[in-house]
Amino acid sequence: MLEVKDLHVTVEGSEILKGLTLSIQPGEVHAIMGPNGAGKSTLSAVIAGKDGYEVTAGSITFEGKDVLEMEIEERAQAGLLLGFQYPVEIPGVKNIYLLKAALNAQREARGEGEIPAPEFMKLIKEKVSFMKMDNSFLQRAVNEGFSGGEKKRNEILQMLVLQPKLAMLDEIDSGLDIDAMKVVADGVNSLRSEDRGILLVTHYQRLLDYIVPDHVHVLVNGRIVKSGGAELAHELESRGYDWVVEEPAA
Amino acid sequence: MASQEMEQLVRREYKEGFVTDIESDTIPPGLDEDTIAFISKKKGEPQWMLDWRLDAYHQWLKMTAPSWAHLDYPPIDYQAISYFSAPKREEDKPQSLDEVDPKLLETYEKLGIPLHERAALAGVAVDAVFDSVSVTTTFKDKLAEAGVIFCSISEAIRDYPELVKQYLGTVVPTSDNYFAALNSAVFTDGSFVFVPEGVTCPMELSTYFRINAANTGQFERTLIVCEKEAQVSYLEGCTAPMRDENQLHAAVVELVALEDASIKYSTVQNWYPGDEDGKGGIYNFVTKRGDCRGDRSHISWTQVETGSAITWKYPSCILRGKDSIGEFYSVAVTNGRQQADTGTKMIHLGEGSKSTIVSKGISAGRSNQSYRGLVKVGPRAKGARNFTQCDSLLIGDTCGAHTFPYQEIGNSTATVEHEATTSKIGEDQLFYCQSRGISEEDAVNMIVNGFCKDVFQELPMEFAVEAEALLNVTLEGAVG
Numbered sequence: 219m220l221e222v223k224d225l226h227v228t229v230e231g232s233e234i235l236k237g238l239t240l241s242i243q244p245g246e247v248h249a250i251m252g253p254n255g256a257g258k259s260t261l262s263a264v265i266a267g268k269d270g271y272e273v274t275a276g277s278i279t280f281e282g283k284d285v286l287e288m289e290i291e292e293r294a295q296a297g298l299l300l301g302f303q304y305p306v307e308i309p310g311v312k313n314i315y316l317l318k319a320a321l322n323a324q325r326e327a328r329g330e331g332e333i334p335a336p337e338f339m340k341l342i343k344e345k346v347s348f349m350k351m352d353n354s355f356l357q358r359a360v361n362e363g364f365s366g367g368e369k370k371r372n373e374i375l376q377m378l379v380l381q382p383k384l385a386m387l388d389e390i391d392s393g394l395d396i397d398a399m400k401v402v403a404d405g406v407n408s409l410r411s412e413d414r415g416i417l418l419v420t421h422y423q424r425l426l427d428y429i430v431p432d433h434v435h436v437l438v439n440g441r442i443v444k445s446g447g448a449e450l451a452h453e454l455e456s457r458g459y460d461w462v463v464e465e466p467a468a
Numbered sequence: 469m470a471s472q473e474m475e476q477l478v479r480r481e482y483k484e485g486f487v488t489d490i491e492s493d494t495i496p497p498g499l500d501e502d503t504i505a506f507i508s509k510k511k512g513e514p515q516w517m518l519d520w521r522l523d524a525y526h527q528w529l530k531m532t533a534p535s536w537a538h539l540d541y542p543p544i545d546y547q548a549i550s551y552f553s554a555p556k557r558e559e560d561k562p563q564s565l566d567e568v569d570p571k572l573l574e575t576y577e578k579l580g581i582p583l584h585e586r587a588a589l590a591g592v593a594v595d596a597v598f599d600s601v602s603v604t605t606t607f608k609d610k611l612a613e614a615g616v617i618f619c620s621i622s623e624a625i626r627d628y629p630e631l632v633k634q635y636l637g638t639v640v641p642t643s644d645n646y647f648a649a650l651n652s653a654v655f656t657d658g659s660f661v662f663v664p665e666g667v668t669c670p671m672e673l674s675t676y677f678r679i680n681a682a683n684t685g686q687f688e689r690t691l692i693v694c695e696k697e698a699q700v701s702y703l704e705g706c707t708a709p710m711r712d713e714n715q716l717h718a719a720v721v722e723l724v725a726l727e728d729a730s731i732k733y734s735t736v737q738n739w740y741p742g743d744e745d746g747k748g749g750i751y752n753f754v755t756k757r758g759d760c761r762g763d764r765s766h767i768s769w770t771q772v773e774t775g776s777a778i779t780w781k782y783p784s785c786i787l788r789g790k791d792s793i794g795e796f797y798s799v800a801v802t803n804g805r806q807q808a809d810t811g812t813k814m815i816h817l818g819e820g821s822k823s824t825i826v827s828k829g830i831s832a833g834r835s836n837q838s839y840r841g842l843v844k845v846g847p848r849a850k851g852a853r854n855f856t857q858c859d860s861l862l863i864g865d866t867c868g869a870h871t872f873p874y875q876e877i878g879n880s881t882a883t884v885e886h887e888a889t890t891s892k893i894g895e896d897q898l899f900y901c902q903s904r905g906i907s908e909e910d911a912v913n914m915i916v917n918g919f920c921k922d923v924f925q926e927l928p929m930e931f932a933v934e935a936e937a938l939l940n941v942t943l944e945g946a947v948g
Binding site for chain 1: 897
């Protein structure tokens with residue numbers, strides 16, 4: 219469903235991604251691992267359409283459509299959804315309001331009408347309780363005053379409500395204690411299905427004990443230098459990243 | 469976003485821009501004693517009122533226009549303005565809506581304020597001011613039953629001269645400032661509200677002002693008095709048609725709250741801001757002041773300012789009574805070439821008096837906006853408290869926001885807090901919303917409305933809805 223081919227991306231004049239190729243099929247969970255500064259977050263940001271990233275070569279297609287030609291919101295409406303490493307605060311805007319606006323925008327793009335209020339409330343309550351969150355979360359301003367763990371849970375909550383075709387999660391494990399990580403991992407695992415792809419970006423292998431990926435890719439210096447199964451993550455954990463760099467690219 | 473793209477988006481047209489073709493009984497431009505005598509006669513005023521006007525005029529002649537505001541506009545030629553304009557059939561004023569000029573009703577329809585229906589549905593009494601003469605007043609009976617007087621100031625001068633004499637000019641003296649003096653000399657109409665002791669006004673009062681005749685200055689005069697333990701909520705909303713020449717507006721609003729009385733004054737202002745180059749917009753020089761004259765009295769100003777080319781406006785409170793309370797909640801939005809210098813003054817004279825200031829400024833396009841606020845605590849205002857929060861939001865990088873807070877504290881027991889922030893509408897916030905599938909435009913509206921929430925929740929319900937809609941229209945395409 220997602221095809222990234224020979225992607226070159228420049229940020230403020232310096233090349234971050236230097237020919238990245240990646241293919242994700244429905245039902246697959248991919249994990250991108252790599253040392254700091256390797257370009258992990260750049261990849262998901264470019265796919266989502268963040269400003270300031272210049273694609274100098276290569277292509278990204280999603281279900282056959284050229285992603286780079288789509289507006290940010292169109293990408294989300296098409297089913298590409300990014301979970302942020304550092305979700306921003308939006309003072310004065312209630313969480314529930316953002317969720318509803320996002321859901322309705324996506325429904326509208328699909329030619330469906332607005333979700334009826336009772337149906338929406340039922341859906342939200344179910345997902346909130348699944349994420350072991352309090353209903354009061356919904357009435358608070360988006361991410362304002364949330365702890366690190368609360369912010370990450372909120373990102374997953376949005377995923378559960380919006381049901382993307384491809385969920386991209388950028389360092390969703392950073393700053394989480396073990397209990398919060400379990401809740402977040404449960405949320406992600408519940409998203410696993412045969413028609414949905416998941417892309418995890420992470421620095422640590424720890425998360426992958428809870429969300430076992432089908433494919434692991436090692437991103438170093440702007441390229442995927444090694445790919446493998448879940449066992450690759452364990453190898454990275456015990457041996458670090460240096461040995462991968464020294465071996466010839468997979 | 470690329471600046472070119474942004475500029476394109478920032479362009480918008482004024483949605484209320486149309487002109488109703490009603491013959492006006494307009495006098496030629498110019499201002500002298502004869503002009504004032506003409507206005508006074510036209511309105512059938514008693515001699516004392518004419519004398520009052522002339523006195524104000526003589527003071528005005530000795531004054532000069534203020535230049536301290538952070539505003540840039542060419543000098544105004546006061547002799548080029550026509551000071552009186554009224555729908556023609558002054559003698560046989562309509563007794564009901566059926567008799568109202570259909571074109572006028574059409575104007576209201578275009579503005580989205582079907583007067584009769586809306587008023588009836590919402591239970592709101594509307595004293596609709598078209599140009600300078602009150603056209604129709606509804607719900608008068610119900611108000612009369614409660615003992616509330618709600619009429620045009622012209623009627624009040626004729627029918628309740630003692631009340632007018634007692635209070636007019638006691639909050640904003642004729643010599644207060646240049647524009648207040650001008651207004652006192654030439655004011656044509658406005659509203660008068662009197663709520664007697666112990667009465668809570670049974671409905672929200674609202675007036676729609678609309679400037680219509682070309683080149684005619686609009687000088688509204690409003691006076692609201694709440695006696696002991698009386699309460700009223702007053703809503704003022706404005707729009708104006710598109711014009712090529714700048715239209716001067718210099719209103720004066722005076723509020724008087726006696727012991728334990730409470731006045732809530734809400735404004736949504738959406739006057740023509742001028743075209744892309746700032747040409748043709750309204751000049752709005754307003755003096756609004758409330759006097760918390762009695763102990764434990766309470767005056768609250770809430771304003772949503774989105775229109776006008778130039779805004780010069782500082783709704784203020786004189787906290788004279790012991791434990792009196794003054795509040796100022798403001799959202800000001802400027803786009804295009806708009807300039808706004810607005811804020812408030814809280815003058816603490818009474819012991820234990822408290823004031824709250826929440827100001828939210830949003831600047832977009834090439835607009836410029838200043839918050840100017842004074843908190844003054846007198847020597848006898850023991851234990852006075854003020855809290856000020858003043859936030860600015862910038863959209864794009866060609867607009868400006870400035871803050872001028874002044875504090876004069878003459879008392880060591882006073883507590884004064886001031887918080888201020890200036891932020892650019894976050895690219896990150898926009899990206900976050902858009903990456904959830906929300907369009908850029910909707911995302912901006914969502915973020916801006918969130919930014920203004922503290923103020924909107926102070927507005928009466930139906931006004932809050934209107935204000936949000938207005939904000940969205942004003943910022944249409946102002947994405948940066």
